[in-house]
Amino acid sequence: AAAVQRLFSSPASESELAAGVVDAEGPSALPGFLFLLHHLDAAGVLGRLVMDGARPLASLVPLVEGYRFAPSPAADDRTYRLSRFALLRRQGDDLVLESPLAPALIVIHDPEVASLVHALARPRSLEDLAREVAGVPPDGLCQVLQLLGGAGLAEHGGEEDPATALGQWEFHDLLFHSRSRLGRRRDPYGGTFRFQGVADPLPAVKAPMTTEVTMLSERDPGSPPSSPLGDVLERRRSVRGHALAPLTRAQLGEFLHRAARTRGTIATSHGELASRPYPGGGALYELEIYAAVDRCEGLGRGLYQYLPAEHGLARISDATPAVERLIEDAYLTIDRVSRPQVLLVLAARFQRVSWKYSSMTYALVLKDVGVMMQTMYLVATDMGLAPCALGGGNADLFAAATGLDYLEEGSVGEFALGTPAGEPPG
Ligand SMILES: Cc1cc2nc3c(=O)[nH]c(=O)nc-3n(C[C@H](O)[C@H](O)[C@H](O)COP(=O)(O)O)c2cc1C
Known part of the structure; x- marks a missing residue:
């Protein structure tokens, strides 16, 4: 219980939380805790934060219940590119990146991640990105790319097939559709x-x-x-x-x-x-x-x-x-x-x-x-x-x-x- 409560006030890694559970309640409490964590994640209530040491880089915020964070792992032979549906805007004091394609948004905490987003306007390999965005270490880079993938913001670098359903959507139409209908958002809706x-x-x-x-x-x-x-x-x-x-x-x-x-x-x-x-x-x-x-x-x-x-x-x-x-x-x-x-x-x-x-x-x-x-x-x-x-x-x-x-x-x-x-x- 203490480990879950900790998540309400500050971010923590899974291994930190597990260590806390073992310290407080012994190793036998660990399977139950991991089971609970899995269910919280499946309910879409766990955000994800990528850190470089003590420096927050970017976080993913799920927007609906049941959101599953399931990115494909970063790979050397992959080419990355920002989705043409990506939208960068100010929300309060935060810089957020979002897309109508996924019910999650990314908060950009670090200017180097903004540079990464800029670099992703063109197809880029991991190697290109490591060279061009030197301010983010390779490990952090892979994790941020996974966050972007999990929020529907990064795609394979190849050309989009215009014969597909997605290929025929325009950015503004899909944004309007997704924001003016229920689903994908927890925003207030209807006669408020x-x-x-x-x-x-x-x-x-x-x-x-x-x-x-x-x-x-x-x-x-x-x-x-x-x-x-x-x-x-x-x-x-x-x-x-x-x-x-x-x-x-x-x-x-x-x-x-x-x-x-x-x-x-x-x-x-x-x-x-x-x-x-x-x-x-x-x-x-x-x-x-x-x-x-x-x-x-x-x-x-x-x-x-x-x-x-x-x-x-x-x-x-x-x-x-x-x-x-x-x-x-x-x-x-x-x-x-x-x-x-x-x-x-x-x-x-x-x-x-x-x-x-x-x-x-x-x-x-x-x-x-x-x-x-x-x-x-x-x-x-x-x-x-x-x-x-x-x-x-x-x-x-x-x-x-x-x-x-x-x-x-x-x-x-x-x-x-x-x-x-x-x-x-x-
Ligand atoms: C929302 C809407 C937009 C339309 N826009 C045009 C238009 O820009 N130019 C035009 O000549 N006809 C326009 N029409 C007429 C349609 O072409 C027409 O309703 C359709 O071809 C069916 O033919 P009907 O109305 O004679 O039954 C529009 C109709 C609607 C309902």
């Missing part, structure tokens, strides 16, 4: 109300950005009667070709009212929640809509903020060069079929979500974007309009066009809307 008592949650309804506000109608008298849901689902297509006769302001009004208005808000002890026609994570409704209007009868060209509670538009600007580029980029994204009559940019007020949720804010926002897009598709189809979701957009350009802070409210989705060229689908 991270900033309760620290900062106020953002209000459910964003204020108009300008005073130039025009109200929209809820229904366009010229719209066809609504069809049964099953028919709308079957008719739904992405329609990229827009007609010469543009969307009307009444059509845009009906579309936004049916797809995206705020039906109401409610004050709770965790801040204001809202209701809209589409479901939204936590009823937070962080998504805002901006309309970059190229051609819409009854609305001047330019950029507008949709006001979902009042059901109006606040005019932000004329068709500035940044607004023109937003529309032009959308035209390129739908394969230059048509310049969208109206480009709807979906932006997220990130702090609505990050105030409440841990580990999943951005993932949740993107899910909400998908839900809103499908709702837009269905409403547009029902109205006989031409809808098309876009797979990407430029968040810096959006910030330039709107003057919004990139970190506070950023564009996260784009949707082209217009009247369909030729016969309406269906």
Whole structure:
């Protein structure tokens, strides 16, 4: 018991601990102690520290229960290289190296180990490393390489096979996937109300950005009667070709009212929640809509903020060069079929979500974007309009066009809307 207790306060080697057990309780206590140590290790609660005498070099911290440290031994004929998924960052006062490939991270205690990491940007043999990182003795070098291997940070130096599953992952995608899903981490996850008592949650309804506000109608008298849901689902297509006769302001009004208005808000002890026609994570409704209007009868060209509670538009600007580029980029994204009559940019007020949720804010926002897009598709189809979701957009350009802070409210989705060229689908 004393030996295990010692591990709570300071690191110790297995032989030091075993010697302590033999001294205190006699050799017969040793098998039981080693059995216990094995189980603690299997439970993923034992870190590993590599020392050079009294000098700590690097340590491995398991991040989940059940993590098994099982590195392959260092070998002279092996070539080492840092994984392209490795990530070096500051955590508190520590320099940590981690990767989405393993549920463990490495704390770099010694600058010479940072040099080792630098050397591993290129394939290196043990001999190369011993020569280039002279500040770490060969024994320590092997042990640190084992730590890196155990945390998924070192790989064989050969070229990665692009036909494998791993070969097709990009660094940022795998990091995002691993950090926004459970597993591989012990980080807080889900609705933890991270900033309760620290900062106020953002209000459910964003204020108009300008005073130039025009109200929209809820229904366009010229719209066809609504069809049964099953028919709308079957008719739904992405329609990229827009007609010469543009969307009307009444059509845009009906579309936004049916797809995206705020039906109401409610004050709770965790801040204001809202209701809209589409479901939204936590009823937070962080998504805002901006309309970059190229051609819409009854609305001047330019950029507008949709006001979902009042059901109006606040005019932000004329068709500035940044607004023109937003529309032009959308035209390129739908394969230059048509310049969208109206480009709807979906932006997220990130702090609505990050105030409440841990580990999943951005993932949740993107899910909400998908839900809103499908709702837009269905409403547009029902109205006989031409809808098309876009797979990407430029968040810096959006910030330039709107003057919004990139970190506070950023564009996260784009949707082209217009009247369909030729016969309406269906
Ligand atoms: C999230 C998402 C992103 C999309 N991105 C694009 C895009 O960038 N350009 C484009 O022309 N179509 C885009 N589309 C439309 C798809 O190409 C289309 O939905 C798919 O080909 C199926 O065809 P359908 O919608 O007509 O049934 C996107 C659709 C979704 C849902």
